[in-house]
Amino acid sequence: MNILLFGAPGSGKGTQSAILLQRLSMEHISTGDLFREAVRAGTPLGSEAKRFLDKGELVPDSITIGLIEQVFLKRSGKDFILDGFPRTVGQAEALEVLLKRMSLPLGRAFFLEVPEHLLMERLTGRRVCSSCGAVYHVSSSPSRREGICDRCGGAVVQRPDDRAEVIAERLRAYAEKTAPLREYYRAAGKLVMVDGTGSAADVFERIQAAIT
Ligand code: AMP
Numbered sequence: 001m002n003i004l005l006f007g008a009p010g011s012g013k014g015t016q017s018a019i020l021l022q023r024l025s026m027e028h029i030s031t032g033d034l035f036r037e038a039v040r041a042g043t044p045l046g047s048e049a050k051r052f053l054d055k056g057e058l059v060p061d062s063i064t065i066g067l068i069e070q071v072f073l074k075r076s077g078k079d080f081i082l083d084g085f086p087r088t089v090g091q092a093e094a095l096e097v098l099l100k101r102m103s104l105p106l107g108r109a110f111f112l113e114v115p116e117h118l119l120m121e122r123l124t125g126r127r128v129c130s131s132c133g134a135v136y137h138v139s140s141s142p143s144r145r146e147g148i149c150d151r152c153g154g155a156v157v158q159r160p161d162d163r164a165e166v167i168a169e170r171l172r173a174y175a176e177k178t179a180p181l182r183e184y185y186r187a188a189g190k191l192v193m194v195d196g197t198g199s200a201a202d203v204f205e206r207i208q209a210a211i212t
Pocket of ligand 1: 033052058064083087170
């Protein structure tokens, strides 16, 4: 089943995608990861996107939709998990057109529901490996050696947009632009509300129950 995960920053989209990928053979499409890779590689897309990422703002729809269209042209053919796309109603509409054109059905849109105080705690404490992308948290799941990734030995750092002043803008953009997607997918009969609190394994079980 093709699915998408959406929710506020820190709601667990990346973590749940990683668990889904371990269990099921699916293709992971994360616009956040794609933008960060482009920034690292210093491509024209990267320098364009960086201006928005640094401020915690959404990258404009025209750029983001163009990127997704490119990704879908090169898809592997496995079922996909869309992580962090769409984030606006305009993106959701463009996705619908794209999927229709490619005769690809969207099964479910999972909304990960997490109260704001928990989002802040997760985001301010989040650390990521700058080499392999593994995700840690300073108190709930620290790396065994501080600053060093358990998986690959890479440097574990704070994402620049996980600084408190940028988080505030990301949450604002979420409330204004992304939260309305719940109504969009409810009207389409695709919405599955998932309690995103508790351990990653607990949340995964809730998602799995709706997939199978
Ligand atoms: P994420 O890793 O999903 O938290 O995304 C990190 C940042 O990338 C966001 O704060 C936005 O600046 C940008 N971004 C990711 N996905 C999108 C999207 N679908 N639309 C616009 N901007 C996005």
